[in-house]
Amino acid sequence: MTDALAVDAVGVTKTFGSVRAVDDISIRVKAGEVYGVLGPNGAGKTTFLRMLFGLIRPDSGTIEVFGRTWAGDGVGVLDGVAGFIESPKFYPYLTGRQNLDGLVLLDGGVRPGLLEEVLELVEMTDRADQKVGGYSYGMRQRLGVAASLLREPRLLVLDEPANGLDPGGIRDMRALVKRLAASGLTVLLSSHHMDEVEEICDNVTIMRTGTVAFHGTIAELRRMAPDPGYRLSTSHDERAIAIARRHPAVTVVADSGGEAGPGLVVTGAQRQVSGYVASIIQADIELLELTPTQTPLEALFFMLTDRPQEESR
Numbered sequence: 337m338t339d340a341l342a343v344d345a346v347g348v349t350k351t352f353g354s355v356r357a358v359d360d361i362s363i364r365v366k367a368g369e370v371y372g373v374l375g376p377n378g379a380g381k382t383t384f385l386r387m388l389f390g391l392i393r394p395d396s397g398t399i400e401v402f403g404r405t406w407a408g409d410g411v412g413v414l415d416g417v418a419g420f421i422e423s424p425k426f427y428p429y430l431t432g433r434q435n436l437d438g439l440v441l442l443d444g445g446v447r448p449g450l451l452e453e454v455l456e457l458v459e460m461t462d463r464a465d466q467k468v469g470g471y472s473y474g475m476r477q478r479l480g481v482a483a484s485l486l487r488e489p490r491l492l493v494l495d496e497p498a499n500g501l502d503p504g505g506i507r508d509m510r511a512l513v514k515r516l517a518a519s520g521l522t523v524l525l526s527s528h529h530m531d532e533v534e535e536i537c538d539n540v541t542i543m544r545t546g547t548v549a550f551h552g553t554i555a556e557l558r559r560m561a562p563d564p565g566y567r568l569s570t571s572h573d574e575r576a577i578a579i580a581r582r583h584p585a586v587t588v589v590a591d592s593g594g595e596a597g598p599g600l601v602v603t604g605a606q607r608q609v610s611g612y613v614a615s616i617i618q619a620d621i622e623l624l625e626l627t628p629t630q631t632p633l634e635a636l637f638f639m640l641t642d643r644p645q646e647e648s649r
């Protein structure tokens with residue numbers, strides 16, 4: 337990783353009518369890092385990325401990409417930049433390979449062997465000769481990344497690459513981003529789920545209605561995060577609550593439970609919660625359920641963005 341900046345956005349603002357979609361945002365992405373722009377729906381992530389790609393112009397502020405600006409370099413800003421906003425588009429009646437061949441033709445050719453390399457990298461070699469119409473959403477997303485990689489970018493921009501994917505697809509996308517980062521590529525991606533980015537991003541900006549709610553590393557976020565929470569159900573919840581008095585580092589409250597039925601919500605550091613659960617078992621109370629409710633980082637994300645927790649999935 338070098339100290340050069342891949343993206344240096346300073347004081348960027350964009351208003352649509354009365355909506356301030358992006359409000360004085362500054363984002364610095366170092367060359368070689370994976371950077372996440374996080375936020376709930378409508379926070380302004382896509383608007384920011386569209387400005388980066390020059391699809392819309394900021395009302396104020398500047399965006400430099402590898403030291404180039406739209407004002408000074410025009411479309412040359414995008415040299416070495418590739419990616420997609422929202423979902424990548426392909427001809428469904430053509431195969432994956434034919435779609436990529438078409439893009440290669442439009443770009444005036446690529447170096448020999450690159451097409452096979454990118455298919456291999458996104459793990460689509462085996463499916464490349466099947467029609468895109470029959471692809472899963474995750475396969476289309478991966479083909480979209482392959483299409484972007486044909487440009488041999490230095491910066492890859494992915495707008496919600498894991499959106500709409502099932503857990504397996506999210507895992508594949510995470511692994512792909514890790515492979516790309518390991519090859520030295522700078523990746524700027526957006527997401528509205530903390531768990532999609534916490535393993536792969538070096539730095540994140542969390543947005544809330546156009547403004548920055550947090551800038552920093554995942555490690556800094558972890559330090560700010562609250563204790564983890566668990567849902568607990570026992571054969572005798574009242575006695576379990578009474579036992580909690582002997583464990584002041586653990587908070588236990590009754591939970592009407594909604595669909596899950598009545599139970600308890602336990603919050604505390606993992607070691608303290610383990611001690612509390614051990615006391616319950618020693619008191620011959622049966623443990624019926626113990627499940628994590630949300631990770632500490634997810635809880636923090638909800639706090640920072642004021643997002644109702646029931647929207648979590």
Ligand SMILES: Nc1ncnc2c1ncn2[C@@H]1O[C@H](COP(=O)(O)OP(=O)(O)OP(=O)(O)O)[C@@H](O)[C@H]1O
Nearest residue numbers: 352355357375376377378379380381382383384528
């Ligand atoms: N072209 C437009 N015209 C009017 N309002 C817009 C336009 N584009 C975005 N907005 C508004 O700007 C705000 C930010 O939208 P944006 O799409 O950037 O959010 P987002 O964080 O990408 O959300 P999502 O995760 O849903 O894509 C929203 O209130 C949206 O309705």
